[in-house]
Amino acid sequence: DADVTQTPRNRITKTGKRIMLECSQTKGHDRMYWYRQDPGLGLRLIYYSFDVKDINKGEISDGYSVSRQAQAKFSLSLESAIPNQTALYFCATSDSLAGGGRETQYFGPGTRLLVL
Amino acid sequence: GQQLNQSPQSMFIQEGEDVSMNCTSSSIFNTWLWYKQDPGEGPVLLIALYKAGELTSNGRLTAQFGITRKDSFLNISASIPSDVGIYFCAGQPGTGNQFYFGTGTSLTVIP
Numbered sequence: 001d002a003d004v005t006q007t008p009r010n011r012i013t014k015t016g017k018r019i020m021l022e023c024s025q026t027k028g029h030d031r032m033y034w035y036r037q038d039p040g041l042g043l044r045l046i047y048y049s050f051d052v053k054d055i056n057k058g059e060i061s062d063g064y065s066v067s068r069q070a071q072a073k074f075s076l077s078l079e080s081a082i083p084n085q086t087a088l089y090f091c092a093t094s095d096s097l098a099g100g101g102r103e104t105q106y107f108g109p110g111t112r113l114l115v116l
Numbered sequence: 117g118q119q120l121n122q123s124p125q126s127m128f129i130q131e132g133e134d135v136s137m138n139c140t141s142s143s144i145f146n147t148w149l150w151y152k153q154d155p156g157e158g159p160v161l162l163i164a165l166y167k168a169g170e171l172t173s174n175g176r177l178t179a180q181f182g183i184t185r186k187d188s189f190l191n192i193s194a195s196i197p198s199d200v201g202i203y204f205c206a207g208q209p210g211t212g213n214q215f216y217f218g219t220g221t222s223l224t225v226i227p
Contacts, residue, residue, distance in 0.1 A: 045214060058214070090159070
């Protein structure tokens with residue numbers, strides 16, 4: 001089984017609809033992240049959470065919200081989807097308690113979102 | 117937000133050739149990571165570097181953590197068709213900080 005899973009893998013929605021993307025991890029990591037990927041722009045950080053009670057905005061948080069329901073679950077919501085939110089969305093995890101400061105980030109398989 | 121400068125943006129090479137790409141930052145990082153992404157998939161970790169000067173290999177891949185701590189290099193030897201994909205670097209200023217990503221190097225291997 002994959003360590004970091006995302007659902008759905010693909011989604012088509014209409015402008016103005018509310019969308020939730022979900023992420024679950026079995027790695028036992030404390031930190032979770034949501035990124036957006038657009039062609040030619042690399043990965044951009046939307047939100048991140050260093051533990052269950054911690055939520056931080058990334059560089060492109062406008063139009064998005066998140067919820068860290070448990071250490072293993074981190075969901076991303078688009079309250080009112082718009083076409084320029086069409087992108088590939090990735091969840092990632094990392095372990096701040098990795099020995100010797102050896103923190104490494106692991107990614108889920110991604111969710112492809114199309115907003116019409 | 118901080119972006120890492122990754123070059124080249126794209127490469128077209130013949131099968132069997134060696135490949136080099138690099139990533140630079142204006143600030144010091146304590147961790148450098150290299151990932152490969154296949155179309156429609158998530159980035160997969162290739163190599164992690166945690167110490168300035170560190171040289172680490174993973175099969176035909178070798179990565180180095182620059183002495184200045186502001187750059188990192190990835191080399192692929194004797195490329196094969198399955199090396200095709202986008203390679204990303206990522207850096208972390210220190211434990212407790214977020215990771216910053218390069219814009220990727222798209223690699224095409226011509227059989």
